[in-house]
Amino acid sequence: xxxxxLVKGPGQAAVGAxxxxxxxxxxxxxxxxxxxxxxxxxxxxxxxxxxxxxxPGWTDTGDGRPGERHPAGGRLRRPAAAAxxxxxxxxxxxxxxxxxxxxxxxxxxxxxxxxxxxxxPTATAPAxxxxxxxxxxxxxxxxxxxxxxSRVLHGSALTIRATGGAVLIAVVxxxxxxxxxxxxxxxxxxxxxxxxxxxxxxPLLLLALAIVTALGFGTLPVAIAVSVGIVPGFARTTxxxxxxxxxxxxxxxxxxxGASWLRVMWRHxxxxxxxxxxxxxxxxxxxxxxxxxxxxxxxFGAPPPAAEWGTLISSGRNYLVTSPWLSxxxxxxxxxxxxxxxxxxxxxxxxxx
Amino acid sequence: xAILWRRRNGEDAGGNTDGNTSGNNRSGGGHGWRAATVSLLxxxxxxxxxxxxxxxxxxxxxxQPVPGGRLKIAFWADFQGCIDPNQVYWIESRSIDRNFADSxxxxxxxxxxxxxxxxxxxxVSPDAREYTFTLRKGVTFSDxxxxxxxxVKTAFDGVRDLGAKSTLGVTYLAGYESSTxxxxxxxxxxxxxxxxxxxxxxxxxxxxxxxxATYKETAEAxxxxxxxxxxxxxxxxxxxAKAARLSRRAGYAWPSAxxxxxxxxxxxxxxxxxxxxxxxxxxSLTTGTIDVAWPRLPITSADQEIIKAANGVIETRSLxxxxxxxxxxxxxxxxxxxxKVRQALYKAIDLKSYASxxxxxxxxxxxxxxxxxxxxxxxxxxxxxxxxAGAAALLDSAGWAKGPDGYRYKDGRKLTxxxxxxxxxxxxxxxxxxxxxxxxxxxxxxxxSAQLTQLTTAGEFxxxxxxxxxxxxxxxxxxxxxxxxxxxxxxxxxxDATAAEVSKLFARGLNTIDPAQRAAAYKDLQxxxxxxxxxxxxxxxVQVAGLSNKVHGFAWTSExxxxxxxxxxxx
Numbered sequence: 001x002x003x004x005x006l007v008k009g010p011g012q013a014a015v016g017a018x019x020x021x022x023x024x025x026x027x028x029x030x031x032x033x034x035x036x037x038x039x040x041x042x043x044x045x046x047x048x049x050x051x052x053x054x055x056p057g058w059t060d061t062g063d064g065r066p067g068e069r070h071p072a073g074g075r076l077r078r079p080a081a082a083a084x085x086x087x088x089x090x091x092x093x094x095x096x097x098x099x100x101x102x103x104x105x106x107x108x109x110x111x112x113x114x115x116x117x118x119x120x121p122t123a124t125a126p127a128x129x130x131x132x133x134x135x136x137x138x139x140x141x142x143x144x145x146x147x148x149x150s151r152v153l154h155g156s157a158l159t160i161r162a163t164g165g166a167v168l169i170a171v172v173x174x175x176x177x178x179x180x181x182x183x184x185x186x187x188x189x190x191x192x193x194x195x196x197x198x199x200x201x202x203p204l205l206l207l208a209l210a211i212v213t214a215l216g217f218g219t220l221p222v223a224i225a226v227s228v229g230i231v232p233g234f235a236r237t238t239x240x241x242x243x244x245x246x247x248x249x250x251x252x253x254x255x256x257x258g259a260s261w262l263r264v265m266w267r268h269x270x271x272x273x274x275x276x277x278x279x280x281x282x283x284x285x286x287x288x289x290x291x292x293x294x295x296x297x298x299x300f301g302a303p304p305p306a307a308e309w310g311t312l313i314s315s316g317r318n319y320l321v322t323s324p325w326l327s328x329x330x331x332x333x334x335x336x337x338x339x340x341x342x343x344x345x346x347x348x349x350x351x352x353x
Numbered sequence: 354x355a356i357l358w359r360r361r362n363g364e365d366a367g368g369n370t371d372g373n374t375s376g377n378n379r380s381g382g383g384h385g386w387r388a389a390t391v392s393l394l395x396x397x398x399x400x401x402x403x404x405x406x407x408x409x410x411x412x413x414x415x416x417q418p419v420p421g422g423r424l425k426i427a428f429w430a431d432f433q434g435c436i437d438p439n440q441v442y443w444i445e446s447r448s449i450d451r452n453f454a455d456s457x458x459x460x461x462x463x464x465x466x467x468x469x470x471x472x473x474x475x476x477v478s479p480d481a482r483e484y485t486f487t488l489r490k491g492v493t494f495s496d497x498x499x500x501x502x503x504x505v506k507t508a509f510d511g512v513r514d515l516g517a518k519s520t521l522g523v524t525y526l527a528g529y530e531s532s533t534x535x536x537x538x539x540x541x542x543x544x545x546x547x548x549x550x551x552x553x554x555x556x557x558x559x560x561x562x563x564x565x566a567t568y569k570e571t572a573e574a575x576x577x578x579x580x581x582x583x584x585x586x587x588x589x590x591x592x593x594a595k596a597a598r599l600s601r602r603a604g605y606a607w608p609s610a611x612x613x614x615x616x617x618x619x620x621x622x623x624x625x626x627x628x629x630x631x632x633x634x635x636x637s638l639t640t641g642t643i644d645v646a647w648p649r650l651p652i653t654s655a656d657q658e659i660i661k662a663a664n665g666v667i668e669t670r671s672l673x674x675x676x677x678x679x680x681x682x683x684x685x686x687x688x689x690x691x692x693k694v695r696q697a698l699y700k701a702i703d704l705k706s707y708a709s710x711x712x713x714x715x716x717x718x719x720x721x722x723x724x725x726x727x728x729x730x731x732x733x734x735x736x737x738x739x740x741x742a743g744a745a746a747l748l749d750s751a752g753w754a755k756g757p758d759g760y761r762y763k764d765g766r767k768l769t770x771x772x773x774x775x776x777x778x779x780x781x782x783x784x785x786x787x788x789x790x791x792x793x794x795x796x797x798x799x800x801x802s803a804q805l806t807q808l809t810t811a812g813e814f815x816x817x818x819x820x821x822x823x824x825x826x827x828x829x830x831x832x833x834x835x836x837x838x839x840x841x842x843x844x845x846x847x848x849d850a851t852a853a854e855v856s857k858l859f860a861r862g863l864n865t866i867d868p869a870q871r872a873a874a875y876k877d878l879q880x881x882x883x884x885x886x887x888x889x890x891x892x893x894x895v896q897v898a899g900l901s902n903k904v905h906g907f908a909w910t911s912e913x914x915x916x917x918x919x920x921x922x923x924x
Contacts, residue, residue, distance in 0.1 A: 124786040126710035130655070143779050144710060144786070217799045304777040304797045305785055315779070320632045322655035 089351040096347040099340040106337055110156030119147035121154040122305040130323045139329045142312075143319065151307050152330050158219055158301070158308045163288045165223035166230070170288075171281050173227070174234020175274060181235065182242025182273075183265055193239065196232040204229035208291055212300045219302050226291045230284050237280055241273035248272075282348065286341040293334050309334045418906060420619045422922035426645040426915070427628045427637060434593030435576035438561040439512045442520045444672070444822055445647065447558045448914040449597055449625055453495075454561035454582030457486055457505070459609035460553060460824050460911035462670070465728040467552050470609040471500060471562060471583070481547035482528075486555075488538045492607045494564035495587045502540035504565055506532035509542060511568035512560060518572050521823070524831050525554035549863045550827040557823070557912065583607070585618045585918050597625035612908075612918040619906070619921035631656065638899050639663035644922065646899035647915070654713035657899070664902040672894045672913045673726040674822040675829055676719045679772070679889040682815050682845040688768055689815055693751035695886025699737055700744035701791035702784065708892055711780045719890040721879050722829060726913065729826045729862075729875040736883045737890065744791045753792070761792035769794040770815040775802055780891065809841035817841065820894060824911045826875045827863060833887065834859045846887050854881065 090096050109116045119137075125145030133140040139148035181192040199207070208225040215221035245251060246269060254264050295301065296310030307315070309330050316326025433443035438450035457472040472486035492500040509532045512522040528546035535541055544551070554560050564581035578591035585608065586599040600622035608615060628634040631648060635656045638646040646652070652660070657667050681689040681698075688694045708716040720737070723730035745755075753761035753768050761768040770788075774781055774797055785795040795816075800808060809817050819832050819842050832842045836856045847855055858878040862871060882888050896913040906919035 122782075122786060122789075124710075124783055126706050126783075129710060144783050213801065216804070299776055299799070303799055305782045311777070315777075318631045318653060319655060321636070321659060322653075 090347065093347060093351075095343060099343040099347075102336060102340045103344060106156055106340075107160060109153045110160045113150065113153040113157065117147065117150040117153055119150035121146060121151045121307075130319065130326075132323070133325050133329065140323070140325045142315070142326055143323075148312070148326065148329065151312060152309065152333055154306070155308050155312055155330075158306060159289065159292055159296075162219045162223045162226070162292045162308070163285060165220065166226040166288045166292065167281055167285055169224065169227035170230040170234055170284065171277065174231045175238050175270075175277060177231070177235035178238020178240075178277075179242055179265065179270060179273065182239035183246065183261075183269060189239070192235070196235050199228070199232040200236075202229075204287070204291060205294055208295060209298070209300075212295060217300050217303065219308075222292055222295050222300055225295065225300075226288050229291065230287060233284065234277055234280060237276050238273055241276055242269055245269050245272045279345070279349065282341070282345040286338045286345070289334065289338050289341065416905070416923070418614070418619050418919075418921040419923060420617075420921065421621055422903075422924075423622045423624050424620050424645065424904070424917060424920060424922065425624045425626070425643040426647055427626045427634050427643045429627065429631075429634065429648045430629055431594040431627050436578050436588065436591045436593075436597065437572070437575040437580050438558040438582070439508075439522055439563065440515060440519045440572065440576055441558075444914070445649070447912070448647070449588075449591075449599070449623075450558040450561060450582075451584075451910055451914045452623065452917045453584040453586045453588045453599055454558060454563060454580070455492075455500075455584050455607070455609075456557060456561045457488075457555040458552065459611055460556040461611060462726070462909050462911040462913075465824065465911065467556055468610040470556070471607065472555070475552070477552065481549040481551075482544040484542040484544075484551060484555075485535070486540050486542070488540065489607055490538060492583055494566075494581050494583045495602055496564050496566055496581045498564050498566065500562060500583050501537045502534040503537075505540045505562055506534055507565045507568050508562040509560070511563075514568075515572055519559065521557075521559040524828075524837065525551070525557065525559050527837075547863070550825045553823075553825040558914070586620075586623060589622070594627055596627075597623075599623040599625075608918050612916070613906075614919045618918060620917060623917060635659055635899065638665060638901060641901060644901045644904050645915075648897065651712050651716070651895050651897040652899055657713075657897075660899045666900040666902065666904070666907075668898045668900060668907055668909070669895050670909045670913045671717060671724045671726040672822050672896050673724055673728075673824040673911065674894075675820045675832065676722060676724045676890045677818070677820050677892045677894050678722065679816045679891060680819050680832075680842045680846040681886060681889065682812055682817070683848055683851075683886075684845050685812055685815065687815050688753070688763075688770065689886075691751050692886055693747045694753070694768075697744040697747035697751070697791065698788075698793070698886070698889060699883070700740040700747065701788050701793060702737075702889065702891070703739040703787050704737055704891070705739065706787070707780065707783060710783055711778075711892070712895075717893045717895065719893040722882050722888050722890055723826060723879070724893050726824075726911075727826055727828075728824065729872050731876045731879045733879060733883050736880075741791055748792065755792050759789070759792060760794050767794055768792060769796055771796045771798050771813075772816040773798050773800055773805055773808055773814045774818070775800060775805055784891070812841065812845050814845075816889070819888075822894075822912060826878075827859070829878075830859045833882070836860070847885075851885050851887065855887065 090100075113121075117138075123146060125141070128137075128141050128145040129143055131137055131141040131145075137147050137149065139152060142148055142151065177192055177196070181189040204226075207229045208222075211225035211228055212221050215224060251264060251268050254268055255261075259267070293308065293310035293313070296308035297314040298310070299314070301308040301311045304311075312330040313327050313334070316323070316328075316330070319326045428445040428448075431443065431445060433441060433446065435441045435443065436446055436449065438447070438454045441447060441450065455471050457470060458467045458475070459470040460467055469489075471489055471492060473489050475484060475486045477484050486505070488500070488502060488505065494500055494504075498504065509526065509529065512519055513526055513529050515522055517523060526548075528544040528548045530543040530545045533541040533543065542551070548554075561582060564583075567575060567579065567581050570579040577593070578588060578597075580588060582588070585602060585605045587602045589598040589600050591597040601618045601620060603617060605617050606615065626643070628637060628643075628646075631653070634643075634646045634648060635652065637643045639659060639662075646660070651669075652667065660667060681695055683690050683695070689698075705718050708718045717725055718734070721731050721733035748761055748768070751763075753763045756762045756767075770793060772781065772784075772795055777797065777799055781797050785797060788795045798814075805817075808814055821828050821831055830837045832838065832840065833846065834856050835843050835847075835852045836859070837843075843852070855878070858874065858881055862874040862878055896909075898907075898915075900907055903922045905921050905923060908916040908919055910916050
């Protein structure tokens, strides 16, 4: 999965990145995380997903591995001070602020393109074709005289939808496969993991191409195709975490206390396993954007005249020498989005103590 | 990635898919073609022909040709992957074929007239069922076998035996019965039914005469390059979709009457390569890596400027045959079943703007169902004129009222038309926006070629593309005449009454001996097709070639293929 390596942080290998699956035996003897409440105070909550408002989610176990969320944990702190403490390490990084601001702009402009441009992205104007970038047309106009900036922003909505859909499907499916495999073990585990191994052996883009050819063209098929490609990573990570958590004392305590397996899984194992999966999800957003743009570049995107970013880059290729902005500006835009996502994910990883 | 979009059952199927394709998928696969081209003969003089020789001027040189050098030419793709002239429909391959395989006759690109080549003279029986050719003496194939009457018989029998494998041959030889060797220099071709278009067919690469040894090979081996012709060049090697190499044949002395160079080729050989990406191909031309850039879709005006800036030359000629056009589905019960809606469609489409926007300002605007270089092509511009007010009036009277969103509605149903394409190109999106202005919602449905075949066969479309290249108007029958074919364009573009009339008009065009009468018949046919909304022409298919300034003596064949006989390279 060379595509994944591009956007994965150094910490990934430790949580069971697909390229370096951690054997169960290596995962189990983790230092006990019973001191969770003690270290929770120094840990930023921002960006850690569902845990954020809910008390301690992560602890430092001393080996770089995110630790357990104590089942009975809780924390009291004044909100303003807490927010500042959480935000400070981020605000001290201007690169992060820029990247985050750009991502926010892309998301907002994708959802409400009308706020930033008044041009109809599909209205052709033959008299104004191939105008260079300028004040009137920020990104210039394309071969049919359509405003390129407007097309990029309207394309954001499609790409964001496809990316979000792909990551969502991958997280849900990956979590399910990982939990089932890790929790049940035995032959079910073997079966699921060998299937995952097979999926991992196939290059992401190749797999996605095959799937999208079978499903047909459009945003949803592209999202499904890309998600199938990134599910194995999530499944692997989840399984490794579930294996680790399963052996913890509090899980045994819960079982001894009479909780059903289903309840143990739902209340104890799952909440303590999905932390690394969330980190992986943020990292995989970049991969998904690239894959989805690649697929739409190859012509599998939304039906015309709608244009995803990849479609815009692709349709400008024939004008690369004479009107380079047609491909370069949307390309730059995609590049910045992926860099931005990468930077945000990296910073989140680094800043977490 | 192009492999995913390969289109195999068509002629010069338009399009690659990585984005720079024409979405016009050809129609008319190899099925169901039947003996059709019934008619009387019409030799020579084809009146209304040759309008579109828009050549922008070759390297006009009176300089003495210099022999030597290899011509490096790059096409865009080779999806069919076949080089056998008798079988191939892919126009790029036919351009290569023209230079190593000769035909009985040749067609003058300027007039459409049939002129001598391997046959020095011919007679046609009044019922157009017997063609007798007198062959040129001393012609040999490159394997040394003499090209005589029995070789011609072997060739024509061989094409017939290919059957549906020769997509074009089936119609060119429609009604073929047998060939008779009268004497070594005379061959008589007999038809069960009249086939007046046969004389033009003998000028094509499809009916090129190959060595008898070739016909002992399997069809697949021939496709892969085991073909021996009598041409000015010899095919040394051919690797599908990768390369082809031709080299000069010593002792060649039987060119067509249209060729200036009566002897050996000036070029040592021709090297063919395939470059998919337009910008790379143009870059290769301007940097001197190749001498000729030969794409399928016209070179963009911007790229033409780049070529000219590098002292290159642009050659253009409209491909004869069916213009790029869209056929409606009138038998689906959709909005297009109503003739008024179809007529409104003509008025809603701005062909002039299409030509100047998608291509360039002086690009020829399509004038009817045929490209301008097709013999007997009529000028129907008046019927195809852009008239939004007229379109609105027609749609109003058909009961489609404008809704609040600008689109038209009838009984709560939106005026939506589904157009099947295999790749999105600017042309269709411009059309979409043009129709939107008249309240018509054109949905572009991008499908794979496999899905396209399936959907068109099942009739699950409102509009689908079609085109075919041949220098005779009978070619349109291959996609629109129910007496000839059962493909989707024929089945869905006409209701039964219209189809009967269309078939009658095609037959009339082929049954007329007098060129003037033939012209009148085809004029009536073209009028009828437009009046009844059977086809919607979108653009004239112009073949554009970019040449480096080293290339001299460039020439088009009548079917807008490459003729290298007179080409020479300056040092």
